[in-house]
Amino acid sequence: MAIRKLVKGRENAKQYLIDNEKDRDEIVNKVQSFLGVEKE
Incomplete structure (x- = not known):
């Protein structure tokens, strides 16, 4: 049961x-900045 909830949460996050x-672009930019990855 817990696995199904975890999978459903992951699917919901991907769809969001x-x-x-x-929001996606903001998250990507912050993660890239944190990791020191050059932006394209």
Whole structure:
């Protein structure tokens, strides 16, 4: 049961990022900055 909830949460998170481009871009930029990755 816990595995199903975990998978469902992951699916919901992926769909949220697909539906919310602005939030996705902000997260990507912050992670890249934290990791020291050059932005394209």
